[in-house]
Amino acid sequence: MKVAFVGNFSPEFSTENDLLRALRSLGVDVRTLQENSPTVWENLPALTDDVDFLLWVHTWSFDVPLAAAALDAVKARGLRVVTFHLDRVWGLDREREVASHPFYTHTDLLVSADGGHDAEWEAAGIEHRWLPPAVSRRSCYLADPDPVLFPHPVAFVGSWKNYHPEW
16 A cells, blocks of 8 residues: 655654554555645645555645645545544634635545544534544653652653643
C-alpha cells in the first residue's frame, strides 16, 4: 500500500511523525508532504498520481482555495481522501470551519478525537470515525520518582505552553 501523507513533519515530536512511524512499521510506503510547503497544494495531483489514498493531518494555515482545487482534482481521479484531526471540533471556534474548509468538505472519511458528536457529523454530511487520543510507545516510560514534583502514583505530561486557547 502506498499513501501520500500531508501534515506537519518538521517537529520531531508530532502526531504526524508518530503516525508516520506507525504506518511504516506496518509496511506502508508513505510519501510525506509538508502541509505548509508552497508547492504541495500546487503539485498535489502529480504528487498523488501513484498512491492508494491521501491522508491529511491539518495543522498549518495555507491557501484554502488552492487546497480545495487540488483536492477536487485528486478526487476527480477517484483518489480517496482521509483526514485526521487531533483535537475536538464541535463546541470550539473551529466548528465554523466544518461547512466550508476543504479539510472537512473534501474528505471521504474524517477520523478525529471528537467522539460523542455522531449526530453533528451526520448532519454535516461527513463520514466520521472516533479515534480516542493516544500516546506513542516511545513517549511512555518509567521515570525515577520525584515525590516533590509529582506526588502521584501516575503522571501524564505533555504540551502546556502556547497551546490552543480552547484548552
